[in-house]
Amino acid sequence: MNPYLNDFPVLGEKRDGKRLVYLDNAATTQKPLSVIQAVDEYYRRSNANPHRGLYELSIRATKMYEDARESVRAFINAGKACEVLFTRNASESLNLVAYSYGMNFIHEGDEIALPVSEHHSNLLPWQMVAKAKGAKLVYLYPDSCGRLPERELNKIGPKTALVAVAHVSNVLGTVYPVQEIVRRAHAVGAVVVLDCAQSIPHYPVDVKKLDVDFAAFSGHKMLAPMGIGVLYGKEELLNQMPPFLTGGEMIEYVSEQNATFAPLPQKFEAGTQNVGGAVGLSAAIDYMKKVGYDTIIKTEEDLLAYALDGMAKIPHVTVYGDTKAGEQRCGVISFNVDGVHPHDVSSILDSDGVAIRAGHHCAQPLMKYLGVNATCRASLYFYNTREDIDVFLASLKKVRGWLGLGT
Numbered sequence: 371m372n373p374y375l376n377d378f379p380v381l382g383e384k385r386d387g388k389r390l391v392y393l394d395n396a397a398t399t400q401k402p403l404s405v406i407q408a409v410d411e412y413y414r415r416s417n418a419n420p421h422r423g424l425y426e427l428s429i430r431a432t433k434m435y436e437d438a439r440e441s442v443r444a445f446i447n448a449g450k451a452c453e454v455l456f457t458r459n460a461s462e463s464l465n466l467v468a469y470s471y472g473m474n475f476i477h478e479g480d481e482i483a484l485p486v487s488e489h490h491s492n493l494l495p496w497q498m499v500a501k502a503k504g505a506k507l508v509y510l511y512p513d514s515c516g517r518l519p520e521r522e523l524n525k526i527g528p529k530t531a532l533v534a535v536a537h538v539s540n541v542l543g544t545v546y547p548v549q550e551i552v553r554r555a556h557a558v559g560a561v562v563v564l565d566c567a568q569s570i571p572h573y574p575v576d577v578k579k580l581d582v583d584f585a586a587f588s589g590h591k592m593l594a595p596m597g598i599g600v601l602y603g604k605e606e607l608l609n610q611m612p613p614f615l616t617g618g619e620m621i622e623y624v625s626e627q628n629a630t631f632a633p634l635p636q637k638f639e640a641g642t643q644n645v646g647g648a649v650g651l652s653a654a655i656d657y658m659k660k661v662g663y664d665t666i667i668k669t670e671e672d673l674l675a676y677a678l679d680g681m682a683k684i685p686h687v688t689v690y691g692d693t694k695a696g697e698q699r700c701g702v703i704s705f706n707v708d709g710v711h712p713h714d715v716s717s718i719l720d721s722d723g724v725a726i727r728a729g730h731h732c733a734q735p736l737m738k739y740l741g742v743n744a745t746c747r748a749s750l751y752f753y754n755t756r757e758d759i760d761v762f763l764a765s766l767k768k769v770r771g772w773l774g775l776g777t
């Protein structure tokens with residue numbers, strides 16, 4: 371019996387008598403009742419436009435929004451709440467850094483270093499900056515286990531002005547050595563933009579300890595609603611950067627021809643904000659703290675080892691990246707079945723109630739590097755069970771036979 375079943379109603383859902391086996395957690399996680407209820411409660415009792423009204427309801431909405439910011443600050447150990455900006459998602463957070471920092475502080479001849487495994491959200495913004503500013507993108511290529519060898523890390527050099535890196539790859543599941551990357555980047559005066567979209571749901575992210583300059587993530591991959599994201603930035607950098615979006619509530623004073631801007635964090639939060647989302651994110655953080663990262667890590671390590679072990683016994687299945695569980699490997703398993711398109715694998719698994727993702731996972735340069743167009747991807751979370759993995763493995767075993775291919 372799944373101990374989290376009562377908290378996540380969708381996990382108990384059945385279709386054609388088959389239980390949902392949800393293994394697409396890297397795309398988005400399911401939401402616990404406490405999060406759903408917190409959002410519901412906010413809209414029932416406390417909804418008003420924050421930072422605008424001088425009446426009790428608006429003051430309450432503002433407090434809930436700012437309390438959520440403080441909750442995120444404490445969760446990622448940022449020094450000050452004003453270093454935590456709310457956005458829509460990790461993509462918007464990364465674009466904010468690219469447009470506001472990149473377009474103003476990256477110059478012709480500079481290099482932007484990034485692993486080839488980056489999600490498009492942490493790659494396209496830098497392509498845009500490089501093209502506009504005459505900078506060069508320098509790619510770091512992982513080895514067959516998905517790790518970045520020394521020779522690739524050595525590409526962070528005197529010309530590097532910025533390193534953009536995911537904490538965890540959304541395709542290979544590799545946990546990249548952020549502290550080592552930051553050490554090298556800072557030694558040459560480069561800033562580090564950390565994409566935590568796939569790490570913070572699974573591992574603690576301490577921005578002070580990691581000493582990253584920026585960190586981006588999405589609420590919806592860590593039990594919170596869609597439409598709320600976070601950008602952490604060091605105060606001194608955020609203060610130097612111009613606003614990304616302009617509009618309501620991010621100004622100090624506006625005249626016909628000019629404007630001055632509000633202090634952090636409002637400078638980067640133009641327009642009416644997603645208070646319900648922020649409240650949901652805060653509730654998600656509370657839930658994660660209740661479960662505890664120790665439990666999350668231990669559970670996922672067990673499930674990953676169990677899944678990789680089972681997959682190794684199925685002929686015609688190729689797993690990309692590290693085929694062994696371990697500290698530098700998160701529960702994201704990309705794989706292919708010989709002779710079967712990943713979309714077909716996904717559809718066949720779906721007929722057994724198993725939800726996985728198939729495609730390029732918004733990482734096309736990595737797909738090219740791996741020599742494939744697409745992969746299947748099963749991604750785990752702490753509320754999955756060994757029974758889930760058993761259903762997944764049993765379904766995977768049937769795929770080639772189902773299509774009349776040899777097993």
Ligand code: C6P
Nearest residue numbers: 396397459460461489491540567588732
């Ligand atoms: N990856 C996946 O299935 P958004 O869409 O903005 O919430 O997150 C973007 C993003 C940024 N970085 C990484 C490492 C990511 O994995 C993602 C989202 C999903 O892999 C959807 S493509």
